[in-house]
Amino acid sequence: MNVMTADVPSEDRFAAMLRTERMPHIWCPGCGIGSVVTCFIDAVRRSGVDQDKLAVVSGIGCSGRVAGYVNFDSIHATHGRAIPVATGLKLANPELTVVVISGDGDLISIGGNHFVHAARRNMDLVVICINNFTYGMTGGQVTPTTPGSATASTTPYGNYEYPLTLPFLADACGASYVARWTSLHARNITQSVEEALTRRGFSFIEVITPCTTLYLRRNRLGDGVDALQYYQNNSEILHGIDTRETAIELQGKIAVGKFVDREKPTYLDAVTRCNAKVIGDDYQLYGKTEPEKKSAEAKKTEDQVTAGPVSGGHS
Amino acid sequence: MMSTTEIRFSGFGGQGIIRCALITGKALSLYDDKFATMTQSFGPEARGSACSAQLVVSAQRILYPYITAPAVLMALSQGAYDKYHPEVIPGGTLIVEEDLVKLGDHDPRLQVWRVPATRVAESIGNRLFTNLVALGFFTAVTGVVTAEAMKRALPGLVPGRFLKVNISAFEKGYEHGVQARGAAAP
Amino acid sequence: MNIVHADPRGVDSGAHFMDGDHAIAEGALAAGCRFFAGYPITPSTETAERFAERAPEVGAMFIQMEDEIASIAALIGAAWGGQKAMTVTSGPGFSLMMENIGLAAMTETPIVLANVQRGGPSTGLPTLTAQQDMFQARFGSHGDYNIIALCPDSPQECFDLTVEAFNLAETYRTPVFIMTDETVGHMHEKVVIPPADHIKVVERNLFTGPKEDFRPYRFDSQGGHPMARAGAGYRFHITGLTHDERGYPVMTAAQNQVVVTHLIEKINGNAECIIRLEEDQVEGAEVLVISYGITSRIAVRAIAEARKKDIKVGALRLITVWPFCERRIRELAGQVRAMVVAEINYGQMVREVERCAAGRCRVISVNHCGGAVHDPAVITQAIEEACR
Structure with missing residues (x-):
C-alpha cells in the first residue's frame, strides 16, 4: 500500500541523497524506517540546506543503519551515543546542520541520559526518533516505549513496566520543537523535518512506525497494512496539545501534530x-x-x- | 653537590597553608634560580582540620619529590606542631604561631621561632593575611628564599585587589623576622 | 605529514609554577586542541578547569558533558568535525569511556585522552596515586586494536608529552593516552612553555583530491591516511562495524582480518619511531630497574643507595609505555642478570618485561598497590636481592 500517492518525489531526486551502491537495504518489508528516510531526504531537498553541509548521526539498531544509506557526511556511532557524537560534530563545526536519526531503544533507553541533556542545553540538533516500540535488530525485546501489556521477547507474558511518553519527556527537558507523527503521515513528517531543519535549537520529531516482523507479529496485530490502517483510524491531529496528554496505550489513540515550538537561545x-x-x-x-x-x-x-x-x- | 632543603608548611584548613607552599615554590623556581617541587595532601583532609604542603628545594633538578627529613617546619596550629615536630632533623628550624601553638616536648636541638602572625594580620585589617605574615617571617629567619623573589611571586597567587595589602603583610612579617634574628644573635 | 609551528594564540609562553594537570591543558592548547569535552573526576578535574578558563581567549570550545561516555563520544564527533579534541579522566571515568575508545580506534579517529590515575578498583582511592590502569589502557576496550600511551614523570613532561600525544594522534590517526598519576597531576614544579615558534605541531592530514577519489581508510599498516572534515563535501561514512576502505560495512572474517591487522600493525610497525625511553648507566649494568611515571623518580633514590653499595645498576624509564619497547627489553635481557620492575599496581608492565625477557634474565616485580609511592628502600632491597 502506497500512502504517499500525490507527493512522492521521483527516484532520481532520491538517488542523489542516497548511497544507492549500498542498496538493497536491510529493512524488512512493511517496516516504517524507509518511509521516514524518504520523508527526511525530501525535507532536506525542500529545505534548501546544502547537502554537503548536513551530517547524519545514528546509533545502533535497525534505525541506526540510516546513517549508512544516506549520502551525507555520516557517522554510525555506538549504541546510545548518537546524540553526544552529534553534539561534538555540531560544536566542532557550527556551520553544519546535524541530524540524529535513531530508534527508541537507542535514543531513549541506553541513550536516555544524552537525550535529556541535549534537550536541556537546547543543543542545535534535529533528533528524529523512529519509535517502533521494540528492539528489532536483537529480536524484539521490550523498550522504554513499549505500551503496557504488549508482549515482547523479554516480556513474554506482557509488559508490566510504565512506558515513557516521548513528547512529554522532550518538552519537560527543554526541547524547543516537539512533533509526533506516524509513518502514515508522510507529508506531515516531511513538513516537520523541513521546519526543524530550518529552525534553530533542539528539535525532536517522534515517528511511530510498525515493526512487522517482531512487534506486530508477536502481538498478533497483523502486517504493515494493518498497522497503517490502525494509524489512520486512531491518530488524531492535535497541534499544541499539552504533551502530558500524548501517552500511547496498546492499540489506543495516538495524538499527533506539532506540540511545542518555542524560541530560545541555543547552546552555542x-x-x-x-x-x-x-x-x-x-x-x-x-x-x-x-x-x-x-x-x-x-x-x-x-x-x-x-x-x-x-x-x-x-x- | 648542594644538598636539598625540605620544608613542611602546616596548619589547619583555610589558613592558606597550600598557598604558602605555592608562593615559596614559585619564588624559588622562577625568581631565585632554584629547583622546587611542591606536593600537598588532597581530599577532605586538605579542607578539614589538618593541612600540610611539602616543598623540596635544591640547586639541582629534583628527582625524589617527597620530603623525608624536613629541615624547616612551619606550624600554624597546635595539631600541626604536635603531629610534625618529631620529623624535623636535629638542628632544624621550627616556626610556630605564637598564640595558637603551645610548645611541648620537641627536640631541644631545634631552633625555635615564635611569630604573632595572627595579631600582626589583625593589626593590618584581617586575620586572613596571617599566612603572608608568617611567610614574611619564614623568609627572614630561614634565608631559604629571597624576600624579593617572594614578593614577585605574589601576583597571580593572591587576588589582584588584595595584592598591596598582602605585600604589606609579608613585609610586616619579614620585619618581625629580622628583629627576631637580631635579638637571637649572640 | 604537515608540520607547522604552534598557533601563538594557544601558547602561554614563559616559566610557570604549575601542576601536571594544568600543564596537560596548556600542552593541549599549544598543540592546537580547540575542543575539550569532559566530566569532573578527581584527580583530573584541574585540567578541565584550566581548559574552561582559557577557552574563551583562545577561541576554543569547552563543554562539560553529562558523563564520561558522552565526553569521549563528543570527541569523536568533534574530530570528524575538524577539530583536535581531548578529554581527561581517572579510573572510573576511564572504564566508562572504553567502548568509545574502541570506536575511535576502529574509525581511526585522532583524539587524546589523559588518565590521571588513582587507586582502584571501583571508587578505590579517589585522592591517592596509582598506576593500576596500564593494561586497561592497552586492552580495555573489546576486540583487538592498538593504541599509543605516554607516561610523564613531571609537570614539564605533562606539557611536552601532551603536545607529542596530539602529534602522534594525527600522525597515526589513533587515540593516544597520557597515562599520568595523581602524584604528577597534583605536583607543582617549574614548567617552561616555549615560544610558539619553538613548538612543532602536526596538522590534520586532510584529503584535498577529487570527491570520487576519497576513501576514509587505507589498510596499509601505515596510518596517517588523509581524513575529511565534515562539511567539506566528501560525504564520508564511518562506522564501528568492520568496514572497507569506503567506510561501508563488510561483515566477513576476511575483512576483519584486514582491518584489525592494519589497526595493530600501523602502531607496531612504527614502534621504533614512536617509542621513547630514558636510559641511565645501562651499559655494563648487572641489574636494570625499569619504571615509568612517578615511580621512576622514586626509583632514582633506590638506585643511588644501591650504587653506594657498588652494585652496577642501570635505569630504564618508559616514556612511551604502549607500544611496549619489546626490542630493547630483548636486547637488555641478554646483558643484565636481572630486571627489577617497580610500579604502583599488583604487577602489570612486569608481564610485558617477562614476556620479552623470555627467561634470559631474572625479572623481579616490586609491586605495590595504589595509594602511595614506593618506599625507596623496598626497591633497593629488590636490587640487592637481584644480585644474589
Whole structure:
C-alpha cells in the first residue's frame, strides 16, 4: 500500500541523497524506517540546506543503519551515543546542520541520559526518533516505549513496566520543537523535518512506525497494512496539545501534530553570549578577526617546517 | 653537590597553608634560580582540620619529590606542631604561631621561632593575611628564599585587589623576622 | 605529514609554577586542541578547569558533558568535525569511556585522552596515586586494536608529552593516552612553555583530491591516511562495524582480518619511531630497574643507595609505555642478570618485561598497590636481592 500517492518525489531526486551502491537495504518489508528516510531526504531537498553541509548521526539498531544509506557526511556511532557524537560534530563545526536519526531503544533507553541533556542545553540538533516500540535488530525485546501489556521477547507474558511518553519527556527537558507523527503521515513528517531543519535549537520529531516482523507479529496485530490502517483510524491531529496528554496505550489513540515550538537561545548562542561578555565583542569561536586571519595565513606559509623530527620539546 | 632543603608548611584548613607552599615554590623556581617541587595532601583532609604542603628545594633538578627529613617546619596550629615536630632533623628550624601553638616536648636541638602572625594580620585589617605574615617571617629567619623573589611571586597567587595589602603583610612579617634574628644573635 | 609551528594564540609562553594537570591543558592548547569535552573526576578535574578558563581567549570550545561516555563520544564527533579534541579522566571515568575508545580506534579517529590515575578498583582511592590502569589502557576496550600511551614523570613532561600525544594522534590517526598519576597531576614544579615558534605541531592530514577519489581508510599498516572534515563535501561514512576502505560495512572474517591487522600493525610497525625511553648507566649494568611515571623518580633514590653499595645498576624509564619497547627489553635481557620492575599496581608492565625477557634474565616485580609511592628502600632491597 502506497500512502504517499500525490507527493512522492521521483527516484532520481532520491538517488542523489542516497548511497544507492549500498542498496538493497536491510529493512524488512512493511517496516516504517524507509518511509521516514524518504520523508527526511525530501525535507532536506525542500529545505534548501546544502547537502554537503548536513551530517547524519545514528546509533545502533535497525534505525541506526540510516546513517549508512544516506549520502551525507555520516557517522554510525555506538549504541546510545548518537546524540553526544552529534553534539561534538555540531560544536566542532557550527556551520553544519546535524541530524540524529535513531530508534527508541537507542535514543531513549541506553541513550536516555544524552537525550535529556541535549534537550536541556537546547543543543542545535534535529533528533528524529523512529519509535517502533521494540528492539528489532536483537529480536524484539521490550523498550522504554513499549505500551503496557504488549508482549515482547523479554516480556513474554506482557509488559508490566510504565512506558515513557516521548513528547512529554522532550518538552519537560527543554526541547524547543516537539512533533509526533506516524509513518502514515508522510507529508506531515516531511513538513516537520523541513521546519526543524530550518529552525534553530533542539528539535525532536517522534515517528511511530510498525515493526512487522517482531512487534506486530508477536502481538498478533497483523502486517504493515494493518498497522497503517490502525494509524489512520486512531491518530488524531492535535497541534499544541499539552504533551502530558500524548501517552500511547496498546492499540489506543495516538495524538499527533506539532506540540511545542518555542524560541530560545541555543547552546552555542549561550556560549557566545557568555564569552563575549568575558572577552569582548571580537570573541569568535575557533575564529579570528580578518587581519588576524591574514597574518596567521602569511605566518603559516613562512613557518612550514619541511623536515625534522616531530617533537613536543621533550629532551 | 648542594644538598636539598625540605620544608613542611602546616596548619589547619583555610589558613592558606597550600598557598604558602605555592608562593615559596614559585619564588624559588622562577625568581631565585632554584629547583622546587611542591606536593600537598588532597581530599577532605586538605579542607578539614589538618593541612600540610611539602616543598623540596635544591640547586639541582629534583628527582625524589617527597620530603623525608624536613629541615624547616612551619606550624600554624597546635595539631600541626604536635603531629610534625618529631620529623624535623636535629638542628632544624621550627616556626610556630605564637598564640595558637603551645610548645611541648620537641627536640631541644631545634631552633625555635615564635611569630604573632595572627595579631600582626589583625593589626593590618584581617586575620586572613596571617599566612603572608608568617611567610614574611619564614623568609627572614630561614634565608631559604629571597624576600624579593617572594614578593614577585605574589601576583597571580593572591587576588589582584588584595595584592598591596598582602605585600604589606609579608613585609610586616619579614620585619618581625629580622628583629627576631637580631635579638637571637649572640 | 604537515608540520607547522604552534598557533601563538594557544601558547602561554614563559616559566610557570604549575601542576601536571594544568600543564596537560596548556600542552593541549599549544598543540592546537580547540575542543575539550569532559566530566569532573578527581584527580583530573584541574585540567578541565584550566581548559574552561582559557577557552574563551583562545577561541576554543569547552563543554562539560553529562558523563564520561558522552565526553569521549563528543570527541569523536568533534574530530570528524575538524577539530583536535581531548578529554581527561581517572579510573572510573576511564572504564566508562572504553567502548568509545574502541570506536575511535576502529574509525581511526585522532583524539587524546589523559588518565590521571588513582587507586582502584571501583571508587578505590579517589585522592591517592596509582598506576593500576596500564593494561586497561592497552586492552580495555573489546576486540583487538592498538593504541599509543605516554607516561610523564613531571609537570614539564605533562606539557611536552601532551603536545607529542596530539602529534602522534594525527600522525597515526589513533587515540593516544597520557597515562599520568595523581602524584604528577597534583605536583607543582617549574614548567617552561616555549615560544610558539619553538613548538612543532602536526596538522590534520586532510584529503584535498577529487570527491570520487576519497576513501576514509587505507589498510596499509601505515596510518596517517588523509581524513575529511565534515562539511567539506566528501560525504564520508564511518562506522564501528568492520568496514572497507569506503567506510561501508563488510561483515566477513576476511575483512576483519584486514582491518584489525592494519589497526595493530600501523602502531607496531612504527614502534621504533614512536617509542621513547630514558636510559641511565645501562651499559655494563648487572641489574636494570625499569619504571615509568612517578615511580621512576622514586626509583632514582633506590638506585643511588644501591650504587653506594657498588652494585652496577642501570635505569630504564618508559616514556612511551604502549607500544611496549619489546626490542630493547630483548636486547637488555641478554646483558643484565636481572630486571627489577617497580610500579604502583599488583604487577602489570612486569608481564610485558617477562614476556620479552623470555627467561634470559631474572625479572623481579616490586609491586605495590595504589595509594602511595614506593618506599625507596623496598626497591633497593629488590636490587640487592637481584644480585644474589
